[in-house]
Amino acid sequence: MAQENAAFSPGPEEPPRRRGRQRYVEKDGRCNVQHGNVRETYRYLTDLFTTLVDLQWRLSLLFFVLAYALTWLFFGAIWWLIAYGRGDLEHLEDTAWTPCVNNLNGFVAAFLFSIETETTIGYGHRVITDQCPEGIVLLLLQAILGSMVNAFMVGCMFVKISQPNKRAATLVFSSHAVVSLRDGRLCLMFRVGDLRSSHIVEASIRAKLIRSRQTLEGEFIPLHQTDLSVGFDTGDDRLFLVSPLVISHEIDAASPFWEASRRALERDDFEIVVILEGMVEATGMTCQARSSYLVDEVLWGHRFTSVLTLEDGFYEVDYASFHETFEVPTPSCSARELAEAAARLDAHLYWSIPSRLDEKVEEEGAGEGAGGEAGADKEQNGCLPPPESESKV
Numbered sequence: 001m002a003q004e005n006a007a008f009s010p011g012p013e014e015p016p017r018r019r020g021r022q023r024y025v026e027k028d029g030r031c032n033v034q035h036g037n038v039r040e041t042y043r044y045l046t047d048l049f050t051t052l053v054d055l056q057w058r059l060s061l062l063f064f065v066l067a068y069a070l071t072w073l074f075f076g077a078i079w080w081l082i083a084y085g086r087g088d089l090e091h092l093e094d095t096a097w098t099p100c101v102n103n104l105n106g107f108v109a110a111f112l113f114s115i116e117t118e119t120t121i122g123y124g125h126r127v128i129t130d131q132c133p134e135g136i137v138l139l140l141l142q143a144i145l146g147s148m149v150n151a152f153m154v155g156c157m158f159v160k161i162s163q164p165n166k167r168a169a170t171l172v173f174s175s176h177a178v179v180s181l182r183d184g185r186l187c188l189m190f191r192v193g194d195l196r197s198s199h200i201v202e203a204s205i206r207a208k209l210i211r212s213r214q215t216l217e218g219e220f221i222p223l224h225q226t227d228l229s230v231g232f233d234t235g236d237d238r239l240f241l242v243s244p245l246v247i248s249h250e251i252d253a254a255s256p257f258w259e260a261s262r263r264a265l266e267r268d269d270f271e272i273v274v275i276l277e278g279m280v281e282a283t284g285m286t287c288q289a290r291s292s293y294l295v296d297e298v299l300w301g302h303r304f305t306s307v308l309t310l311e312d313g314f315y316e317v318d319y320a321s322f323h324e325t326f327e328v329p330t331p332s333c334s335a336r337e338l339a340e341a342a343a344r345l346d347a348h349l350y351w352s353i354p355s356r357l358d359e360k361v362e363e364e365g366a367g368e369g370a371g372g373e374a375g376a377d378k379e380q381n382g383c384l385p386p387p388e389s390e391s392k393v
Contacts, residue, residue, distance in 0.1 A: 021271070021294055021295075023294065025271070025292040026292070027173075028291075029168060049152070053160050053163075057160075060160060064156075067152075071118065075114040076111035076112075077107075077110070079110040079114055080107045088100055088104065089106070092105050098131045100128065100131070100132035101113055101126055101129070101132070102126060103125055103126045112126070117143065117146070118143070118146035118149075120143075162283060162285070164283070164287035165287070165288075168287050168289035168290075170196045171192065171194055172193050173191070173276075174191035174192075174304065174322065174323050176297050176298070176299050176302075176323070176325060177189065178302040178325055179251075179262075179298060180302060180330045181330055185335070185338075186334075188257065188272075190247055190274060191244055191245065191323075193244035193245075193307075193319065195319070198282050199242060200278035203238070203239040203241045203277070203278035204278065205237050205274065205276050205277075206274070206275045206277075207274050208225050208273040208274075209227075209270055210224070211268075211271070229254065229255070230249050231247075239276075243315065244322060247274070252335065253336075255335070257335065258336050259336050260334055260335075261334040262332040265300065266295065269295060270295060271292050271294055272298070273291075274290065275288060275290050276289045276290075277289075299325055303325060303328045305321045307321050307322055
């Protein structure tokens with residue numbers, strides 16, 4: 001019993017060591033990984049649309065402007081070459097001469113005509129004539145290519161503007177994770193919430209333990225990923241995220257924290273990455289929000305403060321206390337030691353209480369010594385002797 005009580009006692013607390021661990025995933029969800037020495041860069045050009053969408057905004061705007069400006073300049077130069085080759089620039093004052101494009105008197109005019117053609121503005125001052133077959137072919141090519149440039153660049157900008165990662169900014173995670181008892185079992189918990197009134201549809205949650213490990217063969221695996229069960233088997237990982245929810249990972253025999261006590265956890269070096277996925281109700285696009293917890297951000301013996309209150313006809317969520325926790329009595333031992341202590345306690349209670357069968361055997365033995373009808377009744381009925389009132393009757 002002394003060992004069991006010692007397992008539940010918090011014991012002397014030691015200040016956690018300061019760590020300079022580099023995060024794998026930042027608190028805002030950005031993955032802290034950079035790709036270097038990528039030699040097959042041509043693969044980015046095979047998916048040019050996604051490449052442009054993934055660019056930073058200033059680069060995307062630069063490509064957007066260059067795509068139109070270079071196209072206008074390219075076709076403007078061709079219109080000027082056609083006019084120069086046909087001699088239109090030498091017969092500007094000759095009214096009997098039929099040029100390829102009326103009122104095209106230089107490169108600037110050709111550039112403006114290229115803009116009017118590709119954007120279908122058509123101010124009417126410069127217009128192509130029917131005496132220029134090469135101009136007609138160029139007009140068709142520019143109209144088709146201009147439509148393709150418009151569809152590609154406008155589509156790219158639309159997708160970039162409507163990217164669901166901006167929706168993920170309103171999905172919040174608690175600043176700390178906690179370890180405490182739930183229904184007599186140690187659980188690792190964190191809280192998630194949605195700041196918007198429009199909900200995330202089909203929301204699901206996952207958790208990964210990022211920790212380096214070495215195999216039995218001596219292979220070192222940096223940043224090894226291990227799944228932390230948050231209710232996949234029971235369906236608890238499917239969230240109805242209308243109000244903030246506390247996500248729980250039960251530390252059982254299948255958990256990597258099964259043998260981790262409070263002191264061992266403080267000395268450990270790991271990162272817990274949590275991933276929330278779902279569809280944006282307004283657009284139907286898939287959204288993913290991420291966050292992470294280092295060892296120093298896991299509070300042992302804490303529980304989250306309630307943020308939900310019942311008001312007059314509705315529930316109110318107080319996000320001011322979303323990240324707040326408070327201390328609760330929690331054993332400092334590991335979940336394995338806690339389960340063993342509970343098993344020893346159950347075994348002690350079982351053997352300290354006589355069973356009904358033992359009482360029956362003792363009473364039957366006493367009855368056989370007395371003999372008579374009582375013994376015969378016990379043999380016939382196979383149960384406990386009747387009460388005194390019934391035997392007298």
